[in-house]
Amino acid sequence: MQVNGQLALTVLMGIFLVAVAAWLARIENWRSYTPIGGGGALGQQEGYVSEEKPSGIIRWLTTVDHKDIGLLYGTYGLIAFVVGGLMVTVMRIELIDPGMSFISNQFYNSLLTSHGITMLFLFGTPIIAAFANYLVPLLIGADDMAFPRINAIAFWLLPPAALLIWAGFFPIPDLIPAQTAWTMYTPLSAGVGAGNQANAGVDLMLLGLHLSGVSATMGSINFIATIFTERGDDVSWANLDIFSWTILTQSGLILFAFPLLGSALVMLLFDRNFGTTFFAGEGGAMLWQHLFWFFGHPEVYILVLPPMGIVSYVLPRFSGRRLFGFKFVVYSTLAIGVLSFGVWAHHMFATGMDPRLRASFMAVSLAIAIPSAVKTFNWITTMWNGRVRLTTPMLFCIGFVSNFIIGGVTGVFLASIPVDLILHDTYYVVGHFHYVVMGAIAFAGFAGLYYWYPLYTGRMYQKTLGKAHFWLSMVGTNITFFAMILLGYGGMPRRYATYLPQFASLHQVATIGALILFVGQVIFVWNFVQSWLEGPTVDDGDPWDLRESGLYTAEWDWYDQKLQTAIADGGEEEDSVLTDGGDEEESVRTDGGDVDAADD
């Protein structure tokens, strides 16, 4: 009886909400709805971009230009990468010997938690947003993002998010860093029991995480709107580039995953501060894990799909041919997007859930391996018999494919319940996902940073340093994370600050690998910053010689046009807008009328 009453209430509420939505749709003309200061339909000339930009720091604080915001995201992401990298370097040094040597176990736990959250939420998501903001409007022939100001707000939510997440590390009395690990499992994260996790530092971390989720959601809505409505006339679904496809899919995933994380975080905060009992009673721990991983697994693909897009985009340019099976890659990206919501409990095989449910999650987890494998074969086939040029971005792409194969294959084994029950919570899992996040995602990020370096800096990086960066990263990654896989086979549990002496040598190998990685990243930072300031300027709109293989694309064409208008204002390009001093052009080029301006 009571259940029926609740059911009736739920249905009523549903009808009410639909009615509200319908009413809103009637009174507001959504087609002409201009969100903030004029959203701009395709082809319209808009106010914000064409105005003269202020100079100095004010420009960066007030900008709504997608390229500037992309650079802000990139700077932010790289700073977070440095912070997260330094954190893990300290951890790896601590793990040189089995006991507690130079940092306390509590501090190790704090670093472990912050390393994970920093790398996933403050480096991973923002660095992808950096590429997407800068490139997607150029690639699809849009003036700017659909909602430039929401774009700026989404970015500016991130610095406070970082401050909140790191707050526990600042010298503030009575505030300690969270030690919950990035998964924030209850009851530990609920602050109950004898531990110290009732501290306000954990609350601040949760709030910061929530803020970063709001930022990601706003960004994703913006990308979806941009790719659906702002494409240039000739950019149809049939010739949308692969990077934009992956950003579109990723944005869809963010749209469904991050609000759920936000809700779960609010529930957890209420449990901690207002005496609610969402995660307190019987099954509370399971509830948290279900909610968290329903977000957490799609998050994996939120982080990996755009890097796959970068590799699918860059790798063919240096193979001298088109991406093999382009549409296979597109459709398999979409397949990953859907299936990623049906596999979350493969992180929970060891919780004692009903074996029937567990079997279903295993089945979908095995199925989702196919689309990823398809892509791998496509990349290999693209290079097969191609004219491969081993530039730095290409090296990182090949490194991506190589590391992704190891990370992926180790993952397929984990998807199998009996194997998972043995390897669960060991370093095998850590090795597996680091092959993906460091070996693949970060490598693709580097590939993109090097490939488009001339585009966003106007300068060229130092090639020798770039290659040194690649080789140190490749060697370091494989030493570190392969040692972890072996540690996992030996039964070394993850997350511990100390370990049994029998694991010492493999831990030392992993630390040496991490130090090699560290040296590589120091070289990267040096190369990146110094070349930006002093590198030779790139006066060629086609720095990678893509025209001769017919693989020239829109973002370089934009760069080429920018160079020409900056040097000798052509004056006769029919439909370009020269209202902003002629240096930030991105007009929609609707026809091929002025081919002679290109390079002949």
Place this chain on the structure above:
Amino acid sequence: MANKIFDRDTLLDLTVNVVPLFIIGFFVVGFVVLAPFGIDPLASAIQFGLLAVPFVLLAVLTYFAGRAVAGAEHSSDVYLPGQASVRGAEPLEEFDDTPESLERDQTNAVEGETADDAADDH
């Protein structure tokens, strides 16, 4: 109309998503036939729901994506992805609705690896 869009080559492109559908279907049949953990109304309903929902959603999304891409292919010029808004870019295949040209369009689009004929106007 549907047949016009979902011709042989488009279906071939979509096979990439049929494979995971097949794997899910395989497990559905396996769980029905073998029922390794017995049948319980609630648990079994969730068990098959967890397989059916992704299966249906993937099939639906694949259908709509295929329709959007193949539809755009048949109704406008096809450029190399990322090249459509390049100044002076030449379409790989111009839109032309004579039956023979449609035929040729699709064979070329499927064999995306032949780079030699792309925009060699320079």
